[in-house]
Amino acid sequence: MLAGIMAAKSNARQPHPSEATLQAAAKLASAYLRELDGRNVAPTGAALAALERFHELFPEKPTDPEEVLAQLATIGGPATVTMTGGRYFGFVIGGTLPASLGASWLVSTWDQNSTLRVMSPAVAEIEEVTLRWVCEALGLPVDLEGGFVTCATTANFTALATARQALLGRQGWNVAENGLFGAPEIQVVVSEEVHASILKALNMAGFGQKRVTVVPADAQGRMRADLLPRLDQKTLVCIQAGNVNTGAFDPATEICRRAREHGAWVHVDGAFGLWAGASPKYKHLLKGFELADSWATDAHKWPNSTYDCGIVLVRDGAALRTAMNISAAYLTPGARREPMHHTPEASRRARAVELWAGLKSLGQAGLAELIERTCAHARRFAEGLRGAGYEVLNEVVINQVLVSFGSAEKTTEVIRRIQEDGTCWCGGTVWKGKTAMRISVSSWATTGADVEKSLAAMVRIAKNT
Numbered sequence: 270m271l272a273g274i275m276a277a278k279s280n281a282r283q284p285h286p287s288e289a290t291l292q293a294a295a296k297l298a299s300a301y302l303r304e305l306d307g308r309n310v311a312p313t314g315a316a317l318a319a320l321e322r323f324h325e326l327f328p329e330k331p332t333d334p335e336e337v338l339a340q341l342a343t344i345g346g347p348a349t350v351t352m353t354g355g356r357y358f359g360f361v362i363g364g365t366l367p368a369s370l371g372a373s374w375l376v377s378t379w380d381q382n383s384t385l386r387v388m389s390p391a392v393a394e395i396e397e398v399t400l401r402w403v404c405e406a407l408g409l410p411v412d413l414e415g416g417f418v419t420c421a422t423t424a425n426f427t428a429l430a431t432a433r434q435a436l437l438g439r440q441g442w443n444v445a446e447n448g449l450f451g452a453p454e455i456q457v458v459v460s461e462e463v464h465a466s467i468l469k470a471l472n473m474a475g476f477g478q479k480r481v482t483v484v485p486a487d488a489q490g491r492m493r494a495d496l497l498p499r500l501d502q503k504t505l506v507c508i509q510a511g512n513v514n515t516g517a518f519d520p521a522t523e524i525c526r527r528a529r530e531h532g533a534w535v536h537v538d539g540a541f542g543l544w545a546g547a548s549p550k551y552k553h554l555l556k557g558f559e560l561a562d563s564w565a566t567d568a569h570k571w572p573n574s575t576y577d578c579g580i581v582l583v584r585d586g587a588a589l590r591t592a593m594n595i596s597a598a599y600l601t602p603g604a605r606r607e608p609m610h611h612t613p614e615a616s617r618r619a620r621a622v623e624l625w626a627g628l629k630s631l632g633q634a635g636l637a638e639l640i641e642r643t644c645a646h647a648r649r650f651a652e653g654l655r656g657a658g659y660e661v662l663n664e665v666v667i668n669q670v671l672v673s674f675g676s677a678e679k680t681t682e683v684i685r686r687i688q689e690d691g692t693c694w695c696g697g698t699v700w701k702g703k704t705a706m707r708i709s710v711s712s713w714a715t716t717g718a719d720v721e722k723s724l725a726a727m728v729r730i731a732k733n734t
């Protein structure tokens with residue numbers, strides 16, 4: 270009897286030391302979310318000044334974890350930018366869907382290393398499912414291979430390293446083994462509107478940023494297919510689905526057709542624009558992009574997954590696996606897909622799980638609706654600003670709007686005041702020589718009321734500048 274009680278007692282569930290900390294984090298996180306709507310989007314001067322309080326000596330003695338979190342929330346929280354609220358329109362930054370956020374907590378609790386399937390069968394399986402869902406959503410072939418990386422820049426890099434492997438392989442040169450010194454030359458073709466991340470990726474992949482053939486773009490930033498140079502089996506063409514300023518799409522059908530005729534490799538930088546393919550209303554913009562050889566995109570942008578979640582997809586899985594191969598006696602691959610052979614990283618967080626959760630919660634219909642709703646908000650911004658007498662510089666094809674408030678000085682000052690005012694947040698850019706404010710509507714959290722409130726603030730500030 271006594272032995273039975275003892276056994277029952279020792280089986281009684283004891284709280285794990287992390288539970289109280291998680292509960293404290295949940296309370297602080299909920300408080301943050303509840304305050305979102307009333308906050309300045311940019312942190313106040315007082316909040317920024319308080320960051321100084323982080324600069325203490327590395328404490329000699331331990332601090333209670335709940336106290337650590339309380340300090341983080343008190344000093345760090347107010348100095349965050351309200352990106353997860355409905356009125357952040359800077360760069361191309363999405364919010365976080367509730368399911369992705371919840372999954373992020375859970376997956377952090379699981380603390381899974383996603384290098385090998387044997388380390389985390391659950392994550393390896395979910396990666397496979399999510400890759401297929403992403404291909405389906407984007408209207409790409411469902412048998413592409415790929416991996417989950419930090420961001421579109423790394424996804425671009427991974428794809429370019431794969432292209433390098435394949436193109437040089439066709440010339441009888443194994444770059445993974447022999448490197449680039451002495452290798453046959455590869456011609457790299459980019460548009461004059463190429464995103465900076467492609468240039469960085471070209472640099473990292475050993476192609477060089479300046480050793481490129483630059484093709485002029487049209488007024489919306491689309492590559493001029495009629496001005497492509499001669500393509501051949503040693504050519505890598507980088508095209509774009511969604512210009513970071515205008516949202517415009519390169520003419521993929523024509524470019525991919527020419528590339529296929531001559532055996533060139535086409536890579537698509539579709540950091541956010543590829544997701545327009547998830548909407549029946551916008552998928553016509555993606556026509557032809559499915560003919561490319563590799564694609565890079567971000568789930569932390571338009572699909573509103575947690576930071577960070579870049580995705581690389583390639584048609585030639587063998588080239589990807591050769592370019593990203595890693596082997597060691599203790600890293601024994603199994604018979605199925607091994608995550609570490611698809612990304613530059615070995616140890617990695619389980620970011621695909623958060624995307625899986627977000628996509629599952631939305632379903633195809635919800636994802637399409639998110640894309641269409643944010644595009645409608647962008648059109649409303651354009652219409653409201655035009656109505657107030659300001660010039661919209663781009664054709665608003667998806668979720669990006671460029672507006673000029675007059676001279677470069679005036680536009681820059683209006684942007685500064687909008688950021689300072691705190692109702693919403695937009696950044697600046699220069700489009701075809703003209704200084705502009707860039708509005709990117711990329712968050713599920715943006716409501717019609719957020720758009721009207723932000724529009725009113727923009728117009729009020731511009732009129733008074």
Ligand SMILES: Cc1ncc(COP(=O)(O)O)c(C=O)c1O
Nearest residue numbers: 361420421422464466513540567
């Ligand atoms: C077209 C394009 N490519 C690449 C990137 C870089 O994305 P990331 O910051 O995730 O590397 C962006 C960012 O906005 C983009 O718009």
